[in-house]
Amino acid sequence: MRRQGCDSEMNTVLEPKPMPNFVETDYIRDITSRGLTYMKAGFPVHFRGPSGTGKTTVALHLASKIGRPVVIIHGDSEYKTSDLIGSEQGYKYRRLDDNFIHSVHKYEEDMTKQWVNNRLTIAIKKGFTLVYDEFTRSRPEANNILLPILQEKMMSTSSSNEEEYYMKVHPEFRAIFTSNPEEYAGVNRTQDALRDRMVTMDLDYFDYETELMITHAKSGMSLDDAEKIVKIVRGLRESGKTEFDPTIRGSIMIAKTLNVLNARPDKTNELFKKVCQDILTSETSRVGSKTNQERVRGIVNELIDLHS
Numbered sequence: 065m066r067r068q069g070c071d072s073e074m075n076t077v078l079e080p081k082p083m084p085n086f087v088e089t090d091y092i093r094d095i096t097s098r099g100l101t102y103m104k105a106g107f108p109v110h111f112r113g114p115s116g117t118g119k120t121t122v123a124l125h126l127a128s129k130i131g132r133p134v135v136i137i138h139g140d141s142e143y144k145t146s147d148l149i150g151s152e153q154g155y156k157y158r159r160l161d162d163n164f165i166h167s168v169h170k171y172e173e174d175m176t177k178q179w180v181n182n183r184l185t186i187a188i189k190k191g192f193t194l195v196y197d198e199f200t201r202s203r204p205e206a207n208n209i210l211l212p213i214l215q216e217k218m219m220s221t222s223s224s225n226e227e228e229y230y231m232k233v234h235p236e237f238r239a240i241f242t243s244n245p246e247e248y249a250g251v252n253r254t255q256d257a258l259r260d261r262m263v264t265m266d267l268d269y270f271d272y273e274t275e276l277m278i279t280h281a282k283s284g285m286s287l288d289d290a291e292k293i294v295k296i297v298r299g300l301r302e303s304g305k306t307e308f309d310p311t312i313r314g315s316i317m318i319a320k321t322l323n324v325l326n327a328r329p330d331k332t333n334e335l336f337k338k339v340c341q342d343i344l345t346s347e348t349s350r351v352g353s354k355t356n357q358e359r360v361r362g363i364v365n366e367l368i369d370l371h372s
């Protein structure tokens with residue numbers, strides 16, 4: 065997607081362009097076409113799944129299919145509602161200093177209040193597609209503003225100007241959400257009321273073909289070599305013995321690193337083994353426990369022997 069224009073630094077609007085290197089397999093086509101159907105029926109779509117299952121990429125792809133400009137918001141625990149919809153701003157002060165009499169400072173007050181739109185309001189007003197990535201990272205109080213938008217197709221802005229107080233949602237406004245349930249623990253669960261108003265599609269790790277095609281497309285590595293790496297990463301995931309599952313990012317990182325080294329995935333290549341161990345232990349053990357790392361190294365070595 066290309067950047068189309070900015071209402072301000074915060075308000076980037078993207079042109080609905082297909083992404084370069086986007087891989088479309090049956091798996092991806094199935095998710096996209098179901099998602100598009102729900103959107104056409106007027107329902108917001110919510111992609112939910114662990115890290116690295118393609119939520120953001122699929123959400124952006126779906127947004128590009130809708131064909132309207134796209135506005136992206138990334139959930140943030142610091143957000144207040146005003147960060148989403150905007151706020152009233154004004155009361156500009158100008159200080160006039162008298163160069164000759166140092167004690168003279170005069171303030172000129174400009175009393176005009178203005179409603180300054182933020183990303184959500186822009187999408188609602190202009191009928192753009194909103195992609196709200198990791199929306200559960202924002203606090204429920206901030207996200208409450210979405211309820212009347214999705215339900216009554218109305219938004220209250222809290223502007224003191226009567227005409228701006230209620231805003232009608234543009235008929236072409238669409239919303240796509242993503243969230244990672246692993247992050248819900250102790251943080252903000254999806255609010256039931258919000259979840260009731262969207263169709264949630266659970267994404268799991270990619271199927272074999274998709275994982276292979278993405279690794280190949282993102283690294284430029286041959287299909288045969290990419291296949292060896294994907295088998296190692298999937299084998300580690302399926303072992304169920306890691307603290308965190310390795311994701312497609314691990315496959316892409318290994319493939320790209322081998323390209324830089326001009327090396328191939330081959331069990332006789334010690335450097336290849338080290339690269340796999342480094343990348344896969346770092347991806348799967350976040351607290352850095354020695355036992356975990358040793359275990360992962362052992363499984364990776366066995367998988368390298370088996371697949372390369």
Ligand SMILES: Nc1ncnc2c1ncn2[C@@H]1O[C@H](COP(=O)(O)OP(=O)(O)OP(=O)(O)O)[C@@H](O)[C@H]1O
Nearest residue numbers: 085086087114115116117118119120121244278312
């Ligand atoms: N269809 C696709 N075509 C090409 N690359 C893809 C595709 N889907 C995902 N990817 C790549 O896979 C990786 C993970 O995808 P993505 O970031 O969308 O996952 P995610 O579930 O949103 O992860 P996280 O929760 O960690 O943000 C990225 O490098 C992304 O570019």
